[in-house]
Amino acid sequence: MEISDAQLQAWLQAGLFPLARIGGVFMSAPVLGDRSAPARVRLMLALALTLIVMPLMPEQPPLRAFSADWWLRMLTEVLLGVMMGFVLKLVFEAVVLGGELIGNSMGLGFARMADPLRGTDVPVVGQFLHLMAALLFIALGGHLQLIELLVGSFKAVPDAGAALQASHFKSMAELGITMFSGAVLLALPMLAALLLVNLAFGVMSRSAPTLNGMSVGFPLALAVGLVLLRVDLPSLRQVFTQQLQQAWTTIALISGQGG
Numbered sequence: 379m380e381i382s383d384a385q386l387q388a389w390l391q392a393g394l395f396p397l398a399r400i401g402g403v404f405m406s407a408p409v410l411g412d413r414s415a416p417a418r419v420r421l422m423l424a425l426a427l428t429l430i431v432m433p434l435m436p437e438q439p440p441l442r443a444f445s446a447d448w449w450l451r452m453l454t455e456v457l458l459g460v461m462m463g464f465v466l467k468l469v470f471e472a473v474v475l476g477g478e479l480i481g482n483s484m485g486l487g488f489a490r491m492a493d494p495l496r497g498t499d500v501p502v503v504g505q506f507l508h509l510m511a512a513l514l515f516i517a518l519g520g521h522l523q524l525i526e527l528l529v530g531s532f533k534a535v536p537d538a539g540a541a542l543q544a545s546h547f548k549s550m551a552e553l554g555i556t557m558f559s560g561a562v563l564l565a566l567p568m569l570a571a572l573l574l575v576n577l578a579f580g581v582m583s584r585s586a587p588t589l590n591g592m593s594v595g596f597p598l599a600l601a602v603g604l605v606l607l608r609v610d611l612p613s614l615r616q617v618f619t620q621q622l623q624q625a626w627t628t629i630a631l632i633s634g635q636g637g
Contacts, residue, residue, distance in 0.1 A: 388440040391448070396435065397428045398452050399538060402459020403528055408470045409512050410521055411463055427525065431532050438536060451539065458538040458633070461546070462528065465553060465628050466520075469621045472557040473511040473614070476564035477504030483565075483572040484603030485596050503607070507564075510611070511618055520622060527626070531633035546632045553628050560621045564614065568606050575602050 404411045404420050411420070441448045481503035515521065535541040579598060 387443050390443060391438075391441060391451075392432055392435060393428060395451060395455050396431045396532060397424060398455035399459040399531070400424045400427050400431070400528065402456040402461075403463045403524070404459075405463065406460045407463030407466050407524060409515055410524070427529070431529055434529070434532055436536055451537070454538040454542055458531070458535075458541055459528075461550065461632055462524075462531070462629050465550060465625050465632070466524065466622075468554055468557045469560070469618070469625050470508060470511055470515075472560035472621055473507050473564065473618065474504040475557070475561035476617075477501060477507040479561060479565040480507075480568050480603070480607065483569050483599075484607075485599050486603075507614065510614060514615060514618055515622070518619070518622070523626065524629075527629050527633060527635065530635050534634035541632060541634045549628050549631055553624060556621065556624060560617055564617045567613065568603065568610050571606050572599060572603060575599055 401424055404424055409415075410423075441451060478501045481501040484503070486502060531541075576599065
């Protein structure tokens with residue numbers, strides 16, 4: 379049995395091109411691509427998805443291995459995968475930003491902890507809301523829907539170069555704007571309530587000048603903030619689900635699967 383160079387190149391690109399797109403998603407997507415997930419597990423999952431996708435790929439003319447066209451195709455595949463995962467990353471960053479706004483209003487702006495996922499310090503409230511969003515993402519089946527859209531993208535656009543259009547980058551930029559609006563929607567009820575608490579304490583301190591503001595106001599704002607955070611947690615699902623739906627629509631648009 380003889381195997382020609384063309385057959386070897388066709389088999390090579392049939393496996394490497396899907397793996398490049400899947401790897402791009404796993405590099406940028408939340409939960410699945412977080413640093414907390416072992417790299418070996420992510421690699422095994424990416425290889426398993428590649429084996430599933432390979433029979434679904436239509437036959438394409440083989441490119442000469444390691445040529446300019448071959449590297450360009452690899453780059454576009456990775457870029458498309460990174461874009462799909464980055465859209466979901468924006469939703470989680472909106473939750474972290476909302477938590478930072480809440481933490482600053484509660485007086486916890488100085489309480490920060492090292493986040494190994496980002497390699498920087500994040501507020502405690504933002505880290506807590508990020509964990510809640512990750513659990514909610516899994517409970518809603520978001521990881522399964524992401525894999526479904528990823529597999530469907532190979533049927534819609536086998537060549538990632540056909541999916542990379544200027545309008546898609548504009549859609550991602552517009553979704554980035556909604557990140558800030560989602561953070562404000564998440565934090566606005568608590569910000570308004572804590573503002574009333576601070577105003578009430580300001581009136582008390584004016585009526586009783588001997589009242590120590592730091593010894594009374596800070597614990598009061600912290601205690602009220604923790605209670606309000608517990609009451610406001612159900613709104614996290616509403617805001618997060620709304621932002622997640624916009625992300626799915628953008629991912630489907632980017633991957634050529636409609637709006």
